[in-house]
Amino acid sequence: MALKVDPMKCTGCRICEFACNYHHDGSISPIGSSLMYYYEEKKNYYGMMVKRDKTLMLGRPEGEKVLMPGEQIEGAGASAKPILLRIACDLCKEEDNGPVCMQACPYGVLSMEG
Amino acid sequence: MTMETMNNYNGTILIVDLDAKSCSTQDLTEELIEKALGGAAINMELYEQYKDREPLILGSGFFTATFAPAACGGVITAKSPITGKIAHVPFGWQTGVELKLTGFDFVVVLGKAAAPVRLWLHDGLSDINDSADIWGKDVWESTDKLREVYGDDMAQMLLIGKAGENKNPLAVVSENYWGGKDKAGLGAVFGAKNLKAVAMRGLGSLEVADGFFQKCVELKNGIIAGTIKGKAGLYDIGTALGIDAAALDKLKSITHRNDAGYNCAYPYYTFLKYNEAPTFVDMMGGSKEPGCLVSDLMGFASLAAAGVDAPRAMEKCYRLGLEPAAAGALLKKQGAGIDGLDGLAAGGAADGLAAWSVAGALDSAIAAQTTAFSMAVPTRAIFGGQLDADGWIKRQALAYVLGIDPVMAVLSPEITVENMAELVQISAEWDDFSADTLNTICAELVKKSA
Structure with missing residues (x-):
């Protein structure tokens, strides 16, 4: 099982990122999340990345892409905390109502696959 | 307490x-x-x-x-x-x-x-x-x-x-x-x-x-x-509010994507692309400045009513830090084109504000x-x-x-x-x-x- 992103449903509202942080450490903050929003603002190019256990999923507007260990993220911009240093998605196994990001997203962007 | x-x-x-x-x-x-x-x-x-x-x-x-x-x-x-x-x-x-x-x-x-x-x-x-x-x-x-x-x-x-x-x-x-x-x-x-x-x-x-x-x-x-x-988007809001249909059709024809503010369940920010195809997506390629993000229907409609290219005029207002609804009303009054926005930003007066x-x-x-x-x-x-x-x-x-x-x-x-x-x-x-x-x-x- 893994978390999946449907990038063209995403509106960049970022609540999934903050919900994920809440799951991991109980607070509201953008830096402890397994999900990370990235954007090229003037191009309106944006999406969500998911740090999975072994791989990295890029929810890019061109389509989804899964990066294997060692692959580079082309064109990645400056970030306060690189996604590769973040804690991996654990699918919120101990949460009563399933992954908190899926609960929080208003647009049905996130789902489980596999 | x-x-x-x-x-x-x-x-x-x-x-x-x-x-x-x-x-x-x-x-x-x-x-x-x-x-x-x-x-x-x-x-x-x-x-x-x-x-x-x-x-x-x-x-x-x-x-x-x-x-x-x-x-x-x-x-x-x-x-x-x-x-x-x-x-x-x-x-x-x-x-x-x-x-x-x-x-x-x-x-x-x-x-x-x-x-x-x-x-x-x-x-x-x-x-x-x-x-x-x-x-x-x-x-x-x-x-x-x-x-x-x-x-x-x-x-x-x-x-x-x-x-x-x-x-x-x-x-x-x-x-x-x-x-x-x-x-x-x-x-x-x-x-x-x-x-x-x-x-x-x-x-x-x-x-x-x-x-x-x-x-x-x-x-x-x-x-x-x-x-x-x-x-979704400004188009649906504008239609419900009865904003000028021609201006909305123009907006719809160049809509790239609708965006939302933090934790907002309705995406009322609409990104317009006019320097490349509206559907074009490429992180590294394409125009670095393909268009602009619009959330102010009043401003957009005002510029459209002034007879100028409203999306490009919005961009110019953004660059100048100029209020687009008033700017549109003043352009209309002056019969001026987009370049008239430079003059509005340069001046210190606000004649015609009542119109907006x-x-x-x-x-x-x-x-x-x-x-x-x-x-x-x-x-x-x-x-x-x-x-x-x-x-x-x-x-x-x-x-x-x-x-x-x-x-x-x-x-x-x-x-x-x-x-x-x-x-x-x-x-x-x-x-x-x-x-x-x-x-x-x-x-x-x-x-x-x-």
Whole structure:
């Protein structure tokens, strides 16, 4: 099982990122999340990345892409905390109502696959 | 009364003295929160406290940056150079969240800098930096430069362009590249203070009360199943409001994607592409500046009515930091083209403002009671429900106190005083907080802002 992103449903509202942080450490903050929003603002190019256990999923507007260990993220911009240093998605196994990001997203962007 | 204020605030008010070029802090006390809760209502308290120093206040709402529905909002409070009265200008998308997560809940800017400066707020630190490097540069160049200087593409900006530098009452405070909801000329207040920009990067954190997240998810689910269901973008709002069909068709034909502010269940920001195909997507390739993000239907419609290419004219207004609804009305009056916008930004006068500040009967009914809230927000119910002038003012006051996006407050009749009061109770573990108290705080805000 893994978390999946449907990038063209995403509106960049970022609540999934903050919900994920809440799951991991109980607070509201953008830096402890397994999900990370990235954007090229003037191009309106944006999406969500998911740090999975072994791989990295890029929810890019061109389509989804899964990066294997060692692959580079082309064109990645400056970030306060690189996604590769973040804690991996654990699918919120101990949460009563399933992954908190899926609960929080208003647009049905996130789902489980596999 | 007991409350857990750390679930909603950092507990810090920043005082920026531009005359002395120094910063200090004061505590955001429980007494102040109990009296005014947050956002524009606390801004008003701080305005009164410092009113002899021409204060400009940036405030975050009680729920800003939390899981509460549409909790993306901050608010700027100052005296409007247009009305001579108090104006509260909301800022949102990601900028309101960023302010709170810098570690400063409120920022009081006093006096005037001797030379152009900017504020850099980050990680509980505040710097007043010289800004000769960006003074004279347009909003887009300045935003790019500040992100480069501070080394963070996610830094959020409130800033001015040439119009603001010229202290022109048509000047807006822009949110990053894309203008904002400033119809009160607060861009000119930034300019008068020699304050080019407030750059913010927030990596702070707030605590969360038990049960708060689940209650917010319930409220969000009610909103998405409500009147906004099946709707998206500015096109649907404009159609419901009866905005000029030809202007809307143009907008639709070049729509790239609809975007939402932080935790907003309706994406009312619409990105228009006119320098490449609207459907084109490529992170590395294509135009670096393919179009612009529009959320102000009034501005877009006004420019379209002036007979100019409205999307490109919006971009030019954004770059100049010029209010597009007034600019459109003035271009029409002058019979001028897009290039006429340069002249409007350069000037210091605002002839013809009356054409824009009050448009339509309901707006007049609101203006008769208050001019404190932004007329960038549609003044009637959009997809359902009823909203008269009193109702609009009450919903706006609620949004401006709590940090809820003010357009979302109109779009979502599911957000009520009662369920927001319950959310305050849960969020701050504040058992004796009531809907009556919230109503009183909102009514006081309207009264004090008159």
